[in-house]
Amino acid sequence: MTRVFVPIDAGALSVGAELVARAIATEAARRGVTVELIRTGSRGLYWLEPLVEVATSTGRIGYGPVAADAVPSLFDAGFLTGAPHATRIGQPEGLDYLARQERLTFSRVGLIDPRSIADYRATGGFRGLERALEMDPGAIVETVVESGLRGRGGAAFPTGIKWRTVLGTTSDRKFVVCNADEGDSGTFADRMLMEGDPLVLIEGMTIAGLAVGARHGVIYLRSEYPHAARTLRAAIAAAREAGYLGASVAGSGRAFDVEIRMGAGAYICGEETAMLESIEGRRGQVRFKPPLPAVAGLFGQPTVVNNVLSLATVPIILERGAAFHRDYGMGRSRGTLAIQLAGNIRRGGLIEKAFGLTVREVLEEFGGGSLSGRPIRTVQIGGPLGAYLPESQFDLPLDYEAFAAVGAMVGHGGIVAFDESVDMAAMARWAMEFCAIESCGKCTPCRIGSVRGVEVIDRMVAARARGDDDGVEAQARLLRDLCETMVSGSLCALGGMAPYPVRSALDHFPEDFGLPAATTSRAG
């Protein structure tokens, strides 16, 4: 029986993967051919979705993008044996886009049935957990410290150090909270992982629980991700059934279980303390720190708060050792970065690779330029609070420190490309407007500053329209002053970083605001 793989990833479904899967089942039945249809995550080659793969004697052969009405022609061509067809791409691993990647965290995504314990085990799943069960909590923590793993959510704080703090607390009730509130535009890696390999996240959370002495895990998942919720729920149920979650994890006598709490459409709940408030059933307002969540987090108890990808990278570190992970990367950015290429780009998708690729390599060699075919004028990296980079900075390597040095951030690794039709004054205004919409309201620089920011940019645009250069200059000074106040005076990264896209737009694209064009880059 031939095995045929069709993604159930939300992105693949958004361009018709469900219809393709049904068409394959219908057509196979009509022709009296038996196929085993396996639903997987996405390979992250989104321009090829829906991407259908067939297991042949020479490996998995891909066809994409496949439209449902093209399915009969695939059968006619003999795709079940990997025969030629207009959509045939050969082995996906042979594509430059995948061949150049180093998939550690995403090693199984797109390959296996995400809800199958058997598939997971057959591809090395739970080996990290088995290793962890033989180790002292302190040894697990030190392995993660030595690996150099840093938080993948954006702040890049060393994961192991956080764990060490929680391990050092004495409470008998501790929590592991997974931040799955992936709200940054241009990012979808957490979603892809939860839909493509949720068991690796569950395994990572379990290892975290063993390491710090927590028995409760909570995944805070954004409500915009209903597909991820379904897959996660199925995976949690399967893990309980197989004894990997519950009163005795893998027969060890040690308890750990995971529950999902859904968000309710508030960007700020991706900030860890706002998220804890939300899980506790309150408004998602940011807490003052200290105390750190590691000391007094969820319900006032010591809490590990990590991003999906940080936790999902833990199993391979335990399985292969700290050095294996540390050997990837550059400088203090160790391991791999899940780059998400999005926006106006021909080949958008997931690129997991050791830190150090340049932005230009990503845009040109992976992305193939803009979708519209016009030159890429700017990219925003690190979500709505990330800086806009001009073409002159496209040779920056993707590395936390290199980005910080020019006032930008890698963040969660999302890269959004814009072609030359973009109006940077409008994007700067949007950054302020978004901050105003999503501000939790606790601190004044963010709550009021963002509203004033929108107004100041509106006045700049109006001054420009009536040819009032002095007015534009005066408002620009006011805007920079406002940005300074927000950066220095806000309680968290929302108000503290919303000025980054604004300032970068002013620095690199002043002509869009009616200011004299920049002669040299002022960033740095």
Added chain:
Amino acid sequence: MSNHDWRPAVDRALELHRHQPGPLLLVLQAVQEATGFIPPEAVPVIANDLNLSRAEVHGVVSFYHDFRTTPPGRHRVAICRAEACQAVGADRLVGVVKDRLGVESHGTSGDGAVTVDPVYCLGNCALSPAVMIDGHLHGRVSPERFGLMLDAIRGNAP
């Protein structure tokens, strides 16, 4: 909505979640799942049951974008307005909504068929622009196709 309509849903939600730690969000989500919105009359009932003030419950309802205090249309359309979708013309989709339904990016069409909400990222950024219709995600949505999709759901019974 009369008392008779929403009360069982609220009772069920409370029954299901009142013993969990930090239950308010869970209760509100269950009520909205069942009734489509949070009836303002339910706020004091929930507050009383969970030993919270009405202000605390109202504060949570009004804080989160997902919660509605009025009934939604029969179909729900979420248009992504975030950067990746803006980069490939999501604003044109808002124009389609205005033309077809006569509402801005937030609101319910006059015939009660469709409620439109902006959303800030559906996580489909490599296949922008993205919309979600009744929980189904759609990528690479052109204005033309979006118009046809809206026509289709308006023509259908719920």
